[in-house]
Amino acid sequence: MIRAAELIQRKRDGHELAAEEITELMLAYGRDEVPDYQLAAFCMAVYFRGLSSAETFALTDAFVRGGETINLSEALGRRVVDKHSTGGVGDKTSIAVGPLVAACGVPFGKMSGRGLGHTGGTLDKLEAIPGFRVELTTDEFVAQVRDVGLAIVGQTADLVPADKKLYALRDVTATVDNVSLIAASIMSKKIAAGANAIVLDVKVGDGAFMKTLEDAQVLGEAMLALGRRAGREVVCLLTDMNQPLGRAVGNALELREALATLRGEGPPDFAGLAFDAAVHLLVLSDLGVDAAEARRLVDRVVADGSAVEAYERWIRAQGGDPDEAALPTADVVREVPAPRGGYVAELKALPVGLAALHLGAGRRTKEDAIDPSVGVVCRKKRGDAVDEGESLAEVHARDDASADQAADELLAAYTIADEPPRRRPIVLDTLAA
Amino acid sequence: MIRAAELIQRKRDGHELAAEEITELMLAYGRDEVPDYQLAAFCMAVYFRGLSSAETFALTDAFVRGGETINLSEALGRRVVDKHSTGGVGDKTSIAVGPLVAACGVPFGKMSGRGLGHTGGTLDKLEAIPGFRVELTTDEFVAQVRDVGLAIVGQTADLVPADKKLYALRDVTATVDNVSLIAASIMSKKIAAGANAIVLDVKVGDGAFMKTLEDAQVLGEAMLALGRRAGREVVCLLTDMNQPLGRAVGNALELREALATLRGEGPPDFAGLAFDAAVHLLVLSDLGVDAAEARRLVDRVVADGSAVEAYERWIRAQGGDPDEAALPTADVVREVPAPRGGYVAELKALPVGLAALHLGAGRRTKEDAIDPSVGVVCRKKRGDAVDEGESLAEVHARDDASADQAADELLAAYTIADEPPRRRPIVLDTLAA
Numbered sequence: 001m002i003r004a005a006e007l008i009q010r011k012r013d014g015h016e017l018a019a020e021e022i023t024e025l026m027l028a029y030g031r032d033e034v035p036d037y038q039l040a041a042f043c044m045a046v047y048f049r050g051l052s053s054a055e056t057f058a059l060t061d062a063f064v065r066g067g068e069t070i071n072l073s074e075a076l077g078r079r080v081v082d083k084h085s086t087g088g089v090g091d092k093t094s095i096a097v098g099p100l101v102a103a104c105g106v107p108f109g110k111m112s113g114r115g116l117g118h119t120g121g122t123l124d125k126l127e128a129i130p131g132f133r134v135e136l137t138t139d140e141f142v143a144q145v146r147d148v149g150l151a152i153v154g155q156t157a158d159l160v161p162a163d164k165k166l167y168a169l170r171d172v173t174a175t176v177d178n179v180s181l182i183a184a185s186i187m188s189k190k191i192a193a194g195a196n197a198i199v200l201d202v203k204v205g206d207g208a209f210m211k212t213l214e215d216a217q218v219l220g221e222a223m224l225a226l227g228r229r230a231g232r233e234v235v236c237l238l239t240d241m242n243q244p245l246g247r248a249v250g251n252a253l254e255l256r257e258a259l260a261t262l263r264g265e266g267p268p269d270f271a272g273l274a275f276d277a278a279v280h281l282l283v284l285s286d287l288g289v290d291a292a293e294a295r296r297l298v299d300r301v302v303a304d305g306s307a308v309e310a311y312e313r314w315i316r317a318q319g320g321d322p323d324e325a326a327l328p329t330a331d332v333v334r335e336v337p338a339p340r341g342g343y344v345a346e347l348k349a350l351p352v353g354l355a356a357l358h359l360g361a362g363r364r365t366k367e368d369a370i371d372p373s374v375g376v377v378c379r380k381k382r383g384d385a386v387d388e389g390e391s392l393a394e395v396h397a398r399d400d401a402s403a404d405q406a407a408d409e410l411l412a413a414y415t416i417a418d419e420p421p422r423r424r425p426i427v428l429d430t431l432a433a
Numbered sequence: 434m435i436r437a438a439e440l441i442q443r444k445r446d447g448h449e450l451a452a453e454e455i456t457e458l459m460l461a462y463g464r465d466e467v468p469d470y471q472l473a474a475f476c477m478a479v480y481f482r483g484l485s486s487a488e489t490f491a492l493t494d495a496f497v498r499g500g501e502t503i504n505l506s507e508a509l510g511r512r513v514v515d516k517h518s519t520g521g522v523g524d525k526t527s528i529a530v531g532p533l534v535a536a537c538g539v540p541f542g543k544m545s546g547r548g549l550g551h552t553g554g555t556l557d558k559l560e561a562i563p564g565f566r567v568e569l570t571t572d573e574f575v576a577q578v579r580d581v582g583l584a585i586v587g588q589t590a591d592l593v594p595a596d597k598k599l600y601a602l603r604d605v606t607a608t609v610d611n612v613s614l615i616a617a618s619i620m621s622k623k624i625a626a627g628a629n630a631i632v633l634d635v636k637v638g639d640g641a642f643m644k645t646l647e648d649a650q651v652l653g654e655a656m657l658a659l660g661r662r663a664g665r666e667v668v669c670l671l672t673d674m675n676q677p678l679g680r681a682v683g684n685a686l687e688l689r690e691a692l693a694t695l696r697g698e699g700p701p702d703f704a705g706l707a708f709d710a711a712v713h714l715l716v717l718s719d720l721g722v723d724a725a726e727a728r729r730l731v732d733r734v735v736a737d738g739s740a741v742e743a744y745e746r747w748i749r750a751q752g753g754d755p756d757e758a759a760l761p762t763a764d765v766v767r768e769v770p771a772p773r774g775g776y777v778a779e780l781k782a783l784p785v786g787l788a789a790l791h792l793g794a795g796r797r798t799k800e801d802a803i804d805p806s807v808g809v810v811c812r813k814k815r816g817d818a819v820d821e822g823e824s825l826a827e828v829h830a831r832d833d834a835s836a837d838q839a840a841d842e843l844l845a846a847y848t849i850a851d852e853p854p855r856r857r858p859i860v861l862d863t864l865a866a
Contacts, residue, residue: 009607012480040470041606044477047445173474174442 004028004038012045019058026062030162036169043166043175051180056222057229059180063188064230068138068158072109072194075142079286080107082195083277084186086210086219087121088203089353090244092254093274094122094152096261097199100278102150103301103310104294106285109145111155111193120251120362120370123154128251128327128372132320150314160188179215183222187230197233197284199277200224204428205242207349213238213428220431228433235280236431239273240424243347243382246270250361250375250396252327259324262307269381269426275299276427328373330396334403336410341388344380345417352376355409359397374398376410383420437461437471445478452491459495463595469602476599476608484613489655490662492613496621497663501571501591505542505627508575512719513540515628516710517619519643519652520554521636522786523677525687526707527555527585529694530632533711535583536734536743537727539718542578544588544626553684553795553803556587561684561760561805565753583747593621612648616655620663630666630717632710633657637861638675640782646671646861653864661866668713669864672706673857676780676815679703683794683808683829685760692757695740702814702859708732709860761806763829767836769843774821777813778850785809788842792830807831809843816853 007017007025025042028034051059072080083097098108112122112134120127123134136144136153144151155164163185170176190198200223202216203209210216220236227234239245246267248257261271275298282294289297301307315322356362360371377394380386393410397403440450440458458475461467484492505513516530531541545555545567553560556567569577569586577584590597596618603609623631633656635649636642643649653669660667672678679700681690694704708731715727722730734740748755789795793804810827813819826843830836 005605005607008477012477012607036468036470037473037602038606040474041477041608044441044445044474044481045607048477048481169470172438173471174438174445174478175474 004034004042008038008042008045011042011049014049016052017055019054022055022058023062026059026162027066030066030165039166039169040173040175043170043173043178043181046181047175047178050178053222053225056180056184057226060184060188060191060226060230063160063163063184064192066162067160067192068156069192070138070142070194072142072145073196076107076146078107079196080109080145080194081197081199081281081285082108082110082190082193083199083201083281084190085201086186086203086208088241088245089207089349089356090246090249090254090270091203092125092246092248092258093201093270093277095125095255095258096266096274097277097281098150098152099262099307099311099314100274100298100301101281101285102314103306104282104287104297105149106282106287107145108150108281109141109193109195110152111141111159111189112152113155113189122152124370125251125254126152126320128255129315129320129322130326132315133318136318144317148313148317150310151318155189159192163188179219179222183219183226187223187226190227191230191232195232197281198227199280200234200236201273201277202236202238203241204238205240205349207244207353208241217429217431224431224433233284234433235284237273237277237280237427238429238431240426240428241349242424244349244352244378245273247378247381248375249352249356249378250359251370251372252329253375253377253396255327256324259308259311262302262311264302267381273426330373330398332397332400332403334395334397334407335391336393336395336407337389338380338386338392338416339388339411340416341386342416342418343420344382344384344386344414345421346415347378347380347382348413351409351413352378355406355413358409359395359402359406371398376406380414383423385420386416437467437475441471441475441478444475444482447482449485450488452487455488455491456495459492459595460499463499463598472599472602473606473608476603476606476611476614479614480608480611483611486655486658489613489617490659493617493621493624493659493663496593496596496617497625499595500593500625501589502625503571503575503627505540505575505578506629509540509579511540512629513542513578513627514630514632514714514718515541515543515623515626516632516634516714517623518634519619519636519641521674521678522640522782522789523679523682523687523703524636525558525679525681525691526634526703526710528558528688528691529699529707530710530714531583531585532695532740532744532747533707533731533734534714534718535747536739537711537715537720537730538582539715539720540578541583541714542574542626542628543585544574544592544622545585546588546622555585557803558684558687559585561688562748562753562755563759565748566751569751577750581746581750583743584751588622592625596621612652612655616652616659620656620659623660624663624665628665630714631660632713633667633669634706634710635669635671636674637671638673638782640677640786641674650862650864657864657866666717667866668717670706670710670713670860671862671864673859673861674782675857677782677785677811678706680811680814681808682785682789682811683792684803684805685762686808686810686829688760689757692741692744695735695744697735700814706859763806763831765830765833765836767828767830767840768824769826769828769840770822771813771819771825771849772821772844773849774819775849775851776853777815777817777819777847778854779848780811780813780815781846784842784846785811788839788846791842792828792835792839804831809839813847816856818853819849
């Protein structure tokens with residue numbers, strides 16, 4: 001029998017626990033042998049005292065060992081890649097990156113959670129496609145990665161169940177904000193889901209969980225270390241979330257933007273990030289290409305239409321209609337005119353995300369229903385010139401009242417100045433093992 | 434609906450909560466509307482961030498308001514006194530103090546909890562008396578204080594139920610050791626139980642919860658402040674627990690020592706403390722006496738036998754047999770001879786307490802049964818001269834094997850030196866509002 005109270009006390013007093021102690025605690029918690037209240041106190045002690053890298057790995061490992069693990073590379077006889085983002089406003093990167101790497105011949109298999117956020121998570125965005133099924137069994141998932149080269153599905157209940165249980169607890173006990181706990185939660189899912197190589201995208205800025213580059217670096221390094229210890233190849237991109245990613249924020253709107261990007265018509269920041277992530281994954285894959293060759297491959301699958309074809313094959317494999325015209329559209333589309341001319345000095349991510357949330361694009365509680373048609377398209381972004389009265393953004397709404405409110409919120413998110421702001425790259429830093 | 438997660442987060446981040454927020458949180462917890470896991474995280478955040486005095490009072494007040502409150506002074510038409518100790522090895526003070534003040538004509542009413550400790554709490558000690566009932570209803574308690582002038586009973590389930598619930602939670606989540614939480618827990622019970630004037634005895638030393646005088650002072654000041662805010666008169670004694678209090682450790686043995694003290698034959702340290710506490714209570718009572726008069730009164734009730742008579746009336750009122758001969762005795766009594774001559778330089782309290790616990794005098798878990806007959810009598814205490822082979826202590830045991838073990842443990846608790854140690858008073862400091 002594990003003496004949970006003693007482990008809590010030692011963590012509270014700043015001691016490092018043995019790996020076996022962390023493992024035993026988490027396995028017992030997963031089996032409901034240690035109650036939520038002891039884990040809540042433990043997580044708060046961790047919030048104040050932190051976890052060493054050995055403790056963090058033990059936690060990650062316990063999450064993985066407590067549930068199903070998928071060995072994609074054994075099933076396929078080759079290396080499989082995956083991608084994860086910490087989430088931000090307008091982040092539809094996986095929906096573009098998956099088809100890009102699949103079109104280059106590299107299998108991509110991703111299990112995704114559902115987000116509580118301004119817009120839905122990747123799964124919610126994909127569900128804007130009529131007929132699309134996100135709930136595949138593990139066997140269906142593996143078979144689709146093998147046969148179609150690409151699958152993005154909901155995380156099965158058997159994958160890292162203790163992480164799922166602990167995350168729900170942390171969410172209601174103010175113990176989410178700890179780098180070690182975040183890193184273990186993310187990496188356990190990635191490790192259990194079976195990909196050999198993973199590109200992580202840690203968002204930094206007002207619309208992201210990590211507000212500063214330093215915090216994002218600490219999280220990125222922690223995740224790299226966990227991946228390395230678990231025998232995975234990992235690259236971590238730290239990317240800007242001080243404005244929305246791309247132009248579209250809202251589920252069907254973001255899918256259209258991802259599709260445009262696969263045709264080579266995406267907004268420069270989003271396309272740049274999606275192509276970069278794809279290049280990293282190709283370099284980590286079993287293609288045996290360097291970054292320059294990988295870049296040429298990605299450019300080619302965009303130019304010759306095979307990226308769009310890979311998208312269509314994938315969507316059809318999961319039961320969806322890949323035709324862009326099948327995506328839902330909002331009843332009301334409202335322009336937001338610029339109150340003055342100049343340059344967009346700032347376009348804050350968080351208020352844009354909140355405007356989309358208020359339109360119905362996201363969920364505040366687990367029970368909220370998402371409206372896939374609504375959202376925002378930011379026609380002007382940071383650094384863009386704008387004339388007085390020109391459209392800054394487009395609101396897609398269910399009705400006039402919500403459109404009015406969103407237009408006001410968007411206007412407040414923009415700052416227009418006489419001079420253009422300093423340029424800021426989308427990828428702020430790249431960490432690799 | 435209370436947003437507990439938000440309150441936890443604000444406490445975690447070092448902010449002071451509004452009194453109403455603490456009140457609302459604790460009342461909701463008492464009504465089972467906030468789950469244990471949120472309070473566990475909250476208490477751990479409090480462990481690291483502390484509570485302001487306003488927050489601590491709000492917590493105390495919420496504990497009191499969440500349950501029954503007894504207005505002893507209204508029921509009696511006069512002031513009632515009470516006493517509380519934070520607990521230590523050989524602490525039978527209340528059993529002597531109650532009869533001392535009652536014999537002087539001051540009503541004494543105490544509700545006590547059961548301890549998990551080396552020996553039982555006050556209730557367990559009293560239950561060594563054949564027939565003694567600790568479970569009185571509130572009405573019986575009030576009537577006995579009025580009619581007999583003295584009652585010491587178990588805390589009713591309706592008194593500070595949220596404190597009871599929270600204490601059980603803190604006990605298994607490593608969140609006991611926080612001065613504000615301890616002070617609120619103790620003072621809420623004292624305030625709800627209705628006495629107007631309270632003497633607190635905070636033990637300091639290896640056998641106590643507070644290891645240093647500084648820590649004890651902080652706790653004492655916190656409790657004084659809470660009493661003052663609740664309109665009670667409080668004096669706090671900080672007393673030595675670097676050796677057992679008195680000579681006897683074990684339930685029936687301690688009762689005999691308390692009785693001897695009421696006859697004026699108690700060990701000097703214990704008698705000194707009991708008389709001091711009684712004097713403070715008389716001064717705080719409605720007798721209108723100063724300390725010198727109170728001291729004369731206490732000396733008189735000891736000398737003329739009325740203290741013993743008050744004890745006997747009290748024990749009979751609660752169904753017990755006050756005859757000392759009725760107390761249980763152990764089968765095996767073993768002397769512990771001194772391995773050398775000299776002076777007792779040290780007699781550690783904790784190992785003496787553990788020896789008594791191992792003999793069966795205390796309980797390790799709530800389910801353990803206590804043997805009232807067993808324990809230890811320390812014939813020699815700090816500063817006493819001893820000859821080689823002379824008895825240091827007496828073990829009262831169920832059998833030879835446990836007597837042997839206890840004798841070894843006791844021997845290890847003693848340090849004998851050539852020179853006598855520096856004298857140390859029993860009362861180290863006295864705090865008053």
